[in-house]
Amino acid sequence: xxxxxxxxxxxxxxxxxxxxxxxxxxxxxxxxxxxxxxxxxxxxxxxxxxxxxxxxxxxxxxxxxxxxxxxxxxxxxxxxxxxxxxxxxxxxxxxxxxxxxxxxxxxxxxxxxxxxxxxxxxxxxxxxxxxxxxxxxxxxxxxxxxxxxxxxxxxxxxxxxxxxxxxxxxxxxxxxxxxxxxxxxxxxxxxxxxxxxxxxxxxxxxxxxxxxxxxxxxxxxxxxxxxxxxxxxxxxxxxxxxxxxxxxxxxxxxxxxxxxxxxxxxxxxxxxxxxxxxxxxxxxxxxxxxxxxxxxxxxxxxxxxxxxxxxxxxxxxxxxxxxxxxxxxxxxxxxxxxxxxxxxxxxxxxxxxxxxxxxxxxxxxxxxxxxxxxxxxxxxxxx
Numbered sequence: 001x002x003x004x005x006x007x008x009x010x011x012x013x014x015x016x017x018x019x020x021x022x023x024x025x026x027x028x029x030x031x032x033x034x035x036x037x038x039x040x041x042x043x044x045x046x047x048x049x050x051x052x053x054x055x056x057x058x059x060x061x062x063x064x065x066x067x068x069x070x071x072x073x074x075x076x077x078x079x080x081x082x083x084x085x086x087x088x089x090x091x092x093x094x095x096x097x098x099x100x101x102x103x104x105x106x107x108x109x110x111x112x113x114x115x116x117x118x119x120x121x122x123x124x125x126x127x128x129x130x131x132x133x134x135x136x137x138x139x140x141x142x143x144x145x146x147x148x149x150x151x152x153x154x155x156x157x158x159x160x161x162x163x164x165x166x167x168x169x170x171x172x173x174x175x176x177x178x179x180x181x182x183x184x185x186x187x188x189x190x191x192x193x194x195x196x197x198x199x200x201x202x203x204x205x206x207x208x209x210x211x212x213x214x215x216x217x218x219x220x221x222x223x224x225x226x227x228x229x230x231x232x233x234x235x236x237x238x239x240x241x242x243x244x245x246x247x248x249x250x251x252x253x254x255x256x257x258x259x260x261x262x263x264x265x266x267x268x269x270x271x272x273x274x275x276x277x278x279x280x281x282x283x284x285x286x287x288x289x290x291x292x293x294x295x296x297x298x299x300x301x302x303x304x305x306x307x308x309x310x311x312x313x314x315x316x317x318x319x320x321x322x323x324x325x326x327x328x329x330x331x332x333x334x335x336x337x338x339x340x341x342x343x344x345x346x347x348x349x350x351x352x353x354x355x356x357x358x359x360x361x362x363x364x365x366x367x368x369x370x371x372x373x374x375x376x377x378x379x380x381x382x383x
Contacts, residue, residue, distance in 0.1 A: 165206035226306030314366035
């Protein structure tokens with residue numbers, strides 16, 4: 001009898017402990033201030049092979065750490081659209097993985113789900129109704145038509161499928177750049193920056209896999225050649241050490257190093273334009289556009305010129321945000337990727353000088369760990 005009672009009491013005590021642990025876990029995840037989407041903890045599940053360029057390391061800042069601001073109708077509409085556009089990427093990639101079995105698609109689809117989740121945090125914060133429907137279904141008619149078109153195109157061949165993936169990331173980058181410029185809410189800007197860094201890495205993943213799998217070199221369809229080249233050559237090469245596992249389809253690591261995924265430290269010069277300061281020059285022009293990665297200028301002689309800055313987070317950290325029409329003087333050099341890279345940029349209006357590379361060596365000033373989160377992935381396992 002005593003043995004039975006002892007067994008019963010032990011069972012009750014175990015149940016109480018389990019309930020208490022469950023309550024603690026629920027409290028931790030449900031608490032409003034919990035950093036569920038810290039930019040250093042969004043490591044996608046990956047399981048692939050190859051060498052790849054990871055994206056930039058995160059800041060450790062959650063969108064929930066940033067105070068909410070008043071939301072305009074345009075900002076609300078942009079959040080709703082971006083939620084569905086990230087869903088379109090996820091749904092197309094899942095559909096194409098079913099067709100081709102190429103691991104790159106399912107790996108990046110997992111990352112797109114996290115992009116969707118980050119936007120959903122903002123929808124909840126601002127009490128917006130989630131437009132996301134079942135897989136393959138969209139509230140926005142234009143996105144519904146685009147989904148149907150892209151899946152059909154991607155089903156033609158593996159090469160077409162990988163080009164579809166790259167095109168989606170180009171569209172995503174372009175739309176994020178547009179919407180970034182239309183909001184002054186810091187939490188929204190943080191989320192868009194995270195998503196854009198992820199898209200930079202996804203674009204490299206798809207184009208790299210296209211090259212290794214088919215021998216084809218991708219030609220950008222929605223970004224300018226200068227913008228595309230700056231993205232492809234911007235991220236650091238290093239030995240990644242991500243909890244996410246091996247590189248995705250030969251490109252990236254830990255979810256392609258998106259916005260803080262992974263913890264690898266980049267080498268000082270890997271993946272960025274190498275400096276030949278003997279060819280450094282000073283040029284002057286007017287800003288036509290600023291895409292976080294570089295400047296499009298109209299030079300004094302009327303010609304168009306693109307300046308690579310190299311790291312969007314670094315540009316933000318030093319407060320570099322030139323206005324359209326601003327006159328600038330750029331000291332820089334032609335890099336080994338064929339893109340002119342800035343050492344310093346001086347604004348005409350204020351004479352303020354922004355430094356992007358060391359004036360003596362051409363060394364990127366963000367290279368001391370700012371490009372972690374990816375690189376040549378040799379890790380193993382699934383997150």
